[in-house]
Amino acid sequence: MALISQGIADSSLRHHMENARKNGVTREEAAAIITHATMYSGWPKGWAAFRLAKEVWTDDEEPAGEKGVRIAEPSGLSKEFPKGVPNDAYAQYFVGNSWVAPLGDPQLGATNVTFEPGCRNNWHIHHKGGQVLICIAGRGWYQEWGKPAQELRPGDVVSIQPEVKHWHGAAADSWFQHIALAVPAEGASAEWLEPVDAQAYEQLG
Numbered sequence: 394m395a396l397i398s399q400g401i402a403d404s405s406l407r408h409h410m411e412n413a414r415k416n417g418v419t420r421e422e423a424a425a426i427i428t429h430a431t432m433y434s435g436w437p438k439g440w441a442a443f444r445l446a447k448e449v450w451t452d453d454e455e456p457a458g459e460k461g462v463r464i465a466e467p468s469g470l471s472k473e474f475p476k477g478v479p480n481d482a483y484a485q486y487f488v489g490n491s492w493v494a495p496l497g498d499p500q501l502g503a504t505n506v507t508f509e510p511g512c513r514n515n516w517h518i519h520h521k522g523g524q525v526l527i528c529i530a531g532r533g534w535y536q537e538w539g540k541p542a543q544e545l546r547p548g549d550v551v552s553i554q555p556e557v558k559h560w561h562g563a564a565a566d567s568w569f570q571h572i573a574l575a576v577p578a579e580g581a582s583a584e585w586l587e588p589v590d591a592q593a594y595e596q597l598g
């Protein structure tokens with residue numbers, strides 16, 4: 394843990410991991426330990442440790458096709474973009490847990506938003522400036538008022554016009570991540586409205 398938090402992901406960390414494995418630490422336990430350490434070290438260092446652990450535990454008794462995958466992607470999240478911190482500021486407008494990671498200069502208004510399965514935001518409106526969603530991981534939904542919901546997959550880009558009432562979030566059974574870009578405009582604001590009808594959301598699947 395100390396080595397991870399110092400960002401040391403080299404041969405000495407590998408040596409410790411190999412010892413741990415010899416002493417019976419399973420890949421799941423290793424993933425839990427690294428996840429815990431990452432809370433202190435930050436994701437860039439954590440991912441370096443995950444990559445190393447993936448090599449050390451790679452030939453454990455895993456079903457074919459899953460080797461080395463699960464440990465680095467515990468919930469199908471992006472490996473390239475950080476999950477960030479709990480979205481406390483907007484939690485009151487979300488059902489379920491979400492996380493936010495500002496990307497680049499904060500003035501850019503670019504944020505990676507991570508939704509746990511079943512998490513979505515309330516109906517809301519971006520006044521004056523719109524919003525662009527760039528989907529990067531998992532499966533989610535976007536819906537405009539009065540229109541059918543639209544399934545979102547990595548690579549999908551949604552352009553939300555100002556003054557359009559809408560919501561976005563994860564599918565019920567999948568984590569979801571999108572980068573949200575605020576379109577700059579004089580006097581831009583967001584208006585938060587009622588939650589998405591739970592029954593209508595459940596029917597989306």
Ligand code: MN
Binds near residue numbers: 517519553559561
């Ligand atoms: Mn929005």
